[in-house]
Amino acid sequence: xxxxATNIEHFxxxxxxxxxxxxxxxxxxxxxxxxxSGSGKTTLLAILSSLLKPTNGDVxxxxxxxxxxxxxxxxxxxxxxxxxxxxxxxxxxxxxxxIALGAFDEHNINTLMENLGIxxxxxxxSNEVSGGERQRAAIARALVxxxxxxxxxxxxxxxxxxxxxxxxxxxxxxNDTTFVVATHDKKIIDYAxxxxxxxxxxxxxxxxxxx
Amino acid sequence: MITPLKALRKNWFKTLLIFISxxxxxxxxxxxxxxxxxxxxxxxTMLKTxxxxxxxxxxxxxxxxxxxxxxLEPKIINLxxxxxxxxxxxxxxxxxxxxxxxxxxxxANRLDNYKLISGIYPKNDEVLVGEKIYKMxxxxxxxxxxxxxxxxxxxxxxxxxxEDGGVVMGLNxxxxxxxxxxxxxxxxxxxxxxxxxxxxxxxxxxxIEAKTTDNFIDNYNQFKIIKTSSDIISALAFLMGILxxxxxxxxxxxxxxxxxxxxxxxxxxxxxxxxxxxxxxxxISLFAYIAAIALxxxxxxxxxxxxxxxxxxxxxxxxxxxxxxxxxxxxMAIFGSLLPAIWASxxxxxxxxxxxxx
Ligand SMILES: Nc1ncnc2c1ncn2[C@@H]1O[C@H](COP(=O)(O)OP(=O)(O)OP(=O)(O)O)[C@@H](O)[C@H]1O
Ligand SMILES: [Mg+2]
Numbered sequence: 001x002x003x004x005a006t007n008i009e010h011f012x013x014x015x016x017x018x019x020x021x022x023x024x025x026x027x028x029x030x031x032x033x034x035x036x037s038g039s040g041k042t043t044l045l046a047i048l049s050s051l052l053k054p055t056n057g058d059v060x061x062x063x064x065x066x067x068x069x070x071x072x073x074x075x076x077x078x079x080x081x082x083x084x085x086x087x088x089x090x091x092x093x094x095x096x097x098x099i100a101l102g103a104f105d106e107h108n109i110n111t112l113m114e115n116l117g118i119x120x121x122x123x124x125x126s127n128e129v130s131g132g133e134r135q136r137a138a139i140a141r142a143l144v145x146x147x148x149x150x151x152x153x154x155x156x157x158x159x160x161x162x163x164x165x166x167x168x169x170x171x172x173x174x175n176d177t178t179f180v181v182a183t184h185d186k187k188i189i190d191y192a193x194x195x196x197x198x199x200x201x202x203x204x205x206x207x208x209x210x211x
Numbered sequence: 212m213i214t215p216l217k218a219l220r221k222n223w224f225k226t227l228l229i230f231i232s233x234x235x236x237x238x239x240x241x242x243x244x245x246x247x248x249x250x251x252x253x254x255x256t257m258l259k260t261x262x263x264x265x266x267x268x269x270x271x272x273x274x275x276x277x278x279x280x281x282x283l284e285p286k287i288i289n290l291x292x293x294x295x296x297x298x299x300x301x302x303x304x305x306x307x308x309x310x311x312x313x314x315x316x317x318x319a320n321r322l323d324n325y326k327l328i329s330g331i332y333p334k335n336d337e338v339l340v341g342e343k344i345y346k347m348x349x350x351x352x353x354x355x356x357x358x359x360x361x362x363x364x365x366x367x368x369x370x371x372x373x374e375d376g377g378v379v380m381g382l383n384x385x386x387x388x389x390x391x392x393x394x395x396x397x398x399x400x401x402x403x404x405x406x407x408x409x410x411x412x413x414x415x416x417x418x419i420e421a422k423t424t425d426n427f428i429d430n431y432n433q434f435k436i437i438k439t440s441s442d443i444i445s446a447l448a449f450l451m452g453i454l455x456x457x458x459x460x461x462x463x464x465x466x467x468x469x470x471x472x473x474x475x476x477x478x479x480x481x482x483x484x485x486x487x488x489x490x491x492x493x494x495i496s497l498f499a500y501i502a503a504i505a506l507x508x509x510x511x512x513x514x515x516x517x518x519x520x521x522x523x524x525x526x527x528x529x530x531x532x533x534x535x536x537x538x539x540x541x542x543m544a545i546f547g548s549l550l551p552a553i554w555a556s557x558x559x560x561x562x563x564x565x566x567x568x569x
Contacts, residue, residue: 093217
């Protein structure tokens, strides 16, 4: 599925955060969004993923405007996974229940958790596991329906190099999924096919990796 | 079903607040309905036991004020189909140190409606007292009603609180105290439609008004007032309950913005989120309902045993009332949680999350 954004502007209150962004995200690739803290990465990811309505501008999935999608919840459930900057697991649910929240099929949850190295923690609650384990559960929650898009906001912020690399190897193994990842992590940038650099709410440059 | 329980336990403090406010509103509905229907019910039973038709003064607001002439008695008795006629005076007066007591002046043939537990039925200048008032006045030999002394000839017992706390005397004695012939006539019939008889009796005089007992009870002003006020108070309690749930559910939703944002972000439908919240509210309302029944039973029991009320307040939670209030509780839960739930299901997921994580 292709993703395109045109002339995206966003205000928080009176403060303009995004100043007219035009983007096309390449399908089935990993795109990294980099930029200083406060440059608008999280805001852009939320808009691209339909979690936030931009003040102005449009987002298109396969040339269909987000605004014209009738059942946005169903669309999101099928096509979009989101890894939040701060995991946001629901505290009264176990890790497995968190991952199962929007899952169509609960059978592959165990395998997914194994792949992320948290298989043994299925029945723990989020306050009973480490920050990195929480983050991996949040990643599993985003991947569980093998969506067309996964938007990940600093997914490796709490992970050591070994686990961070593991996460990106896992991303690579989802061949049909488009990943858009906001990150500071230099090692991770190497995994990206496309790098979008943001500065003060505008796209400063887009660079593609030559193969 | 497990998930809502987990959520409720996690937010136990707000859950407790909602539970308490619901319990209070549901109990209020229970109590006011039970007590008002208890009062109306007691009075209705009393009237229904001896008469298909009730005759009072025409256009009177309350039987206490009714004054009818007994000279009509023979005319009515002579109508075909009339089995029995009892005139009755129905009044209230201070008795000894009690400020107000119900007084029943009844004809001699109606006295045996009162079940004696001691003594004999009263003759002139004698009275029968209800068990409750007998105890309250410490087993008196004589009582003083409106400056006149009466000998207590016997004590009767009645399930009807009004009667048990009242005094029964001959129609003539009551007539002297209340300066009237009779308050009403209770007529029982044989083999004739009450409606037809009502018409015949009404044709006899312009000063009286005959009604079937059922019709009388349905239209009796005092009952209407009691019933209407109880309905209004119930409605207010219901409204308070709904408003309480709305405001507390809004607080709950506000506390849980991130949670609902996450649910929306993984694509759970609005319906799924709304039904989660409603399920939680319904669970609380079920517990509140049970607690309210228990509480109401205790309160009714206590009220009935308070001497001061002389048994006038009597309430029962009938199965119909229990079912009605159950339905009301569920409606309360659904409507109370609907607004906040709809709000949570409409707003952008990321706005919920950003707004909630600050
Ligand atoms: N809910 C909000 N209300 C008001 N301002 C906000 C809100 N969220 C973010 N901002 C502001 O918008 C700007 C962009 O924020 P955003 O979170 O998109 O940045 P970011 O690039 O993800 O930063 P970081 O790398 O620190 O996560 C910042 O200046 C931030 O202060
Ligand atoms: Mg960010």
